[in-house]
Amino acid sequence: MLRRLGWSPAGLGWSPGKSGGRPNLSHLLRLGPAQGRERGVCSFKGLARRERGGSSAAASLLAIQDRRGRLLPPTGALEPSRSRPGTFALGPSLAWTPWRCPVHDAMGLRLPILLLPLCCVSGLPFYNGFYYSNRPNDRNLGNGYSEGIFNGVKLVVETPEETLFSHRGANVTLPCRYHYEPALASPRPVRIKWWKLSENGVPEQDVLVAVGLRQRTFGDYRGRVRLRQAGAREVSLEIRDLRLEDYGRYRCEVIDGLEDESGLVELELRGVVFPYQHPQGRYKFNFHEAQQACEEQDAVVASFEQLFRAWEEGLDWCNAGWLQDASVQYPITQARHPCGGLGLAPGVRSYGPRHRRLHRYDVFCFTVALRGRVYYLETPEKLTLAEAREACREDGAQIAKVGQLFAAWKFRGLDRCDAGWLADGSARYPVAHPRSNCGTLEPGVRSFGFPDPQSRKYGVYCYRPR
Incomplete structure (x- = not known):
């Protein structure tokens, strides 16, 4: 029928496959950038934004196919309009015009989109969310997949704004819920x-994905995390046996078809920052050696936020x-x-970013509360370092x-x-209650x-672990 009217999908450089069954948009959806993120194809949502910003009264943006893969208008048969050349009448007051999306030249692909103008509508309504449609058999494949009936629905993901605090070895739940409006x-x-967000050069880490059960x-x-679904639309993350490196920012993403929304949860472990020097003296670590030194002392390199809090x-x-x-x-x-001199106010002084391999400094390490116990071993006499190791064993x-102390x-x-x-060959002692015969008064x-x-x-x- 479309060929009889002088317009052919094949003439645009695109040939749909045979879909079979009822008319559907599966071929069109495969080309959408929301799934494959391909360039050069007009997205449905992008087209909606385009129409919303102009003077057009377009409200529908879907072309459908019949059993043989031929593109059809959304409703009814096509008859050339006598009053408006170049358009085709769908009824007493409706008309449609074949329309081509602008595409990237290198792709050589053009996707025909049929626009169904509505009288009394100046543009698509705006929602701070996304559009989707439900199929009658409830087999919805995502945003824009239906028979041209759109409902403005907003997906909302809720996470706490305040930082969550916990300690090593504990179990914690990162709250996340979602709902629709309406x-x-x-x-x-x-x-x-x-997933855990990238911070200070540490790459992103996938944590969990879930579909249904x-x-x-x-x-x-x-083996340490699972999705908590105690209530309707609750998708909180449970983490067991927290580790030192588990602190940071986590993102909870809810994906509904072609659309997604997300929220952020920040997890902090209660810990302590301490300065650490090389056994050979001051300013001996490059950045990578500093990382290793902290790890050997049951710690990690501190972040600026942790140093500032200290x-x-x-x-x-x-x-x-x-x-970090x-x-x-x-x-x-x-x-x-x-x-830095008397003229500078108290604060955290900065040298700025340094070369990770060439420059050498001390390091600030960060460690958290222990599950085990640190104690001073009573012995009849003082020990060498080797004797001290053996005595603990x-x-x-x-x-x-050092981090454990x-x-x-x-x-x-x-x-x-x-x-x-201590394990690194240093000698130290802890003072929680300062007194005159036990070092300084701090x-x-x-x-x-x-x-x-x-x-x-x-x-x-x-140190004896539990």
Whole structure:
């Protein structure tokens, strides 16, 4: 019929396949950029935006096919309009005009779109959401797939605005719910995706995807996460046995056909920031060595937000150190000559981004609360470093790491005035209640640096996991 009117899909460089069954848009939907993100094809939503911004009264933007793959108008038979040359009458007051989408020249593909103008309508209504249509048999394939009947429905994803705080080893739920405005009478199949956002050079991490009752987890999250669906349209993420590296920002995405909406959840672990130096002295780490040094002490390189929070709590350190974003900074609570001079106000001083391999500094590490116990091992006499390691093993434990000692001091109130060996070969002791015969009058972890491993001047701090 369209060929008789002087217009052919094949003439536009596109030939539909045989779809069979009732007229449908499956061939057109495969070409849409919302699924494959191809360039050069007009999307349905894009066309709606175009029509909304102009003076056209177009309200329908779908062409359909018959059993043989021929393009047909949405309703009725075509008759040439006598009053409007170049258009075809659909009834007493309606007309349609074949229309071509602008496409990328390299593709050589043109998708015919049939526009059905409506009288009394100045453009498509605007919704801060998406458009979709329901099929009679409830087998909806996504936005724009139907028989030309569109309902303005907004998909809303709800996540908490405030940061969630937890601790290592705990179980936590990242809340996420969704709903439609206006509400739908019947449920719709959706796809759920959770992932952890890229931060400070750390790549994005897929966490979980789910369709219906089927769920799949990824990487280090495998076996530790699941989708909580306790209520209607709840898609919260449950994480068990939180690890040090689990803190960060997570995105919850709800995908309904061709459209999606998402929300953000920020998870923080309660922890402590501590400065760390190389055994050979000040400013010996490049960025990659700094990362490894923190990991060896049961910690990670601190972020700026963590360092800033530590500064607000009173951290004062005059040596510059690497942060997670490869910048170099240091916190000052009391201005003084060796630390930028008296003319600068207290704050976090910054050297800005540094070269990750060439430049060398100290590092600020971040660790979180422990599940185990750090304690000072009572021995009849002082020990060498090797004897200290063996003594902890004989006691059913292992020699403690620097990060573990800081966590025990911060979260368990560990207070001991005896210096002891740690796993990195340093000698330190924690003071929760300052006193005159136990160092300075400030709480913290005191350090004797890295003594001779054969020295017998120190005890040992051990760590026994639960």
